Amino acid sequence: AIVWVYGPNGEVLRDVNLSTRYRSKRGSGGGGAEFIRRPDGSSWVLNPVIDQQDESAGEDAHYYIVANSNRYGQKEAEYRPGEGSETTIQFSEPAVLEVSISGYAGSGQEGAVSLSLRKQRDDEGMEGRYYGTSFGLEQLDAEGRQTFQKIEPGAYDLVVSVITEGHQGLVWDRIPVTLKPGKNALAVPMPPLYPLTVTCEDAAADTRLSIGRLSADGETSSSSRRLDGEGRTQFTRLPPGDYVVRKYDSKAGGEMLVTLPGPSEVRFEAKPPAAFFVQLRNKTGYLAAAGLQAGRGAGLGCCLRTRRRLSV
Numbered sequence: 001a002i003v004w005v006y007g008p009n010g011e012v013l014r015d016v017n018l019s020t021r022y023r024s025k026r027g028s029g030g031g032g033a034e035f036i037r038r039p040d041g042s043s044w045v046l047n048p049v050i051d052q053q054d055e056s057a058g059e060d061a062h063y064y065i066v067a068n069s070n071r072y073g074q075k076e077a078e079y080r081p082g083e084g085s086e087t088t089i090q091f092s093e094p095a096v097l098e099v100s101i102s103g104y105a106g107s108g109q110e111g112a113v114s115l116s117l118r119k120q121r122d123d124e125g126m127e128g129r130y131y132g133t134s135f136g137l138e139q140l141d142a143e144g145r146q147t148f149q150k151i152e153p154g155a156y157d158l159v160v161s162v163i164t165e166g167h168q169g170l171v172w173d174r175i176p177v178t179l180k181p182g183k184n185a186l187a188v189p190m191p192p193l194y195p196l197t198v199t200c201e202d203a204a205a206d207t208r209l210s211i212g213r214l215s216a217d218g219e220t221s222s223s224s225r226r227l228d229g230e231g232r233t234q235f236t237r238l239p240p241g242d243y244v245v246r247k248y249d250s251k252a253g254g255e256m257l258v259t260l261p262g263p264s265e266v267r268f269e270a271k272p273p274a275a276f277f278v279q280l281r282n283k284t285g286y287l288a289a290a291g292l293q294a295g296r297g298a299g300l301g302c303c304l305r306t307r308r309r310l311s312v
Contacts, residue, residue, distance in 0.1 A: 001045045001079055003035070005067045006090040012041035013091070017068045020045070021076065024061040033065075042086075065089065073150030093181035097148040099158065103190035104144025112193060112237045113172075114163055115146050120155045120176070144190070153179050162191060162239050170213050172239045196258065197234045197265040198245055203227055207249035209268070211235050211258075214242045224248065 005013045014037065021030030034046040045065060064076040065087050072091040079087045099115055140146045155178050161169040172191045177184070198209055210224035225233040238260055246255045247268060254270020280287065280294045 001065065002042055002086045003045050003065050003067075004042045004086065004088045005069075006088070007072065008091055008093050010090075013067075013069060013072075014041055015070065018043060018045055019066045019068070021064045021066050022061045023064070030066070067091075069150075071150075073152060075152050092153055094149070095151045095153045095179035095181055095184055097151060097158075097177070097179055097184045097186065099146050099148070100185075100187050101140065101144035101190050102187055104140065105142060107190055109190070109193050109237065110140075110142065110144075112163055113140060113144075113191065114161045114169060115140065116159045116161070117148050117151065118157045118159055118174075120157055151179055153181050155179075158186065158188070160188060160191060162193065162237055164235075164237050170239060171215070191239045192261070193237050193239060194260045195234055195236045195264060196238055196243075196260065197232055198268050199230075199232045199265065200227055200247065200268045201231060203231050203247075204249040204251050207247065207251075209233050210246045210248070211238070212244050212246070213238075214244060 003018060005016050005018075007013050018033055018035045019030060020033045022028060036044045036046070038044065062078055063081055064078050066074060066076040067089045068074050069091060073094050075089055075091055077087050077089045079085070097117065101113060101115075104110065104113065155176070157174040158177050159171060160173045160175065161171050163169055173188075175186070175188060177186055196211070200207055200209070207227050208224040209227070225235070227233050240260050243258045243260065244255050245258055245266075245268065247253050247270065254268075256266075256269055256271055258266060278292050278294055280292065282288065
């Protein structure tokens, strides 16, 4: 593939690195690429197809050449493998986003929140890649501020996540933001976080409890915990929402539904399944056409207090 990369004013950029990526409704992948710079300023990208034979990419996969510039950040352009046409990538003046979390400093929950920036879904429902932080790498400063630099202007979601003590990221909110070239600023509130103590009566010695947060995007689980000598365990840093607490031991297991905010201490009482928690992976499939909606309970009885997931 022959690739041309231009700056905001139409100048040919020679100090860029090139890589390749694919995205589909099943997921995404990418990596490095071999490329040769040509005297006219363009580049030959060798063997640019990534996982074209990999079934995980799917027939609906879209393939991209990605340019990385120290001055302007990163930008991609779609290409069609095997067609041999030239691909052009032109940068615009990059955007800078300064985010501040009000109520972060002095909350006692410093280090429990992580921010990332994600391009909004395209018309085919495929999500763009993340910009910025990964859990445990780039963090907010002590005042709850974070700056995203060298971002391509456009429509994004600022993803606010809570990092549990099990180092799992629970998505708390997705805030739409349209970035313009130059400086952008956004203030967001600190998410409220709650502890939850669960007591198990007559528990076996090997009993463990886990907790997962339910949402339309599915379930995110934290690490499981053993009970203390009094048959209790505590989960902390939990944002508001519906959770499923699961019990694992050599006796009968089970699960129960808990909603936060609510009682800070509950007794584990396993209940039989009474509904399905629906997660629709294909929004045009026959179940969606039949009226099922993501995140809604598909009732098997009159009680919806305990649910199982149905991922279709």
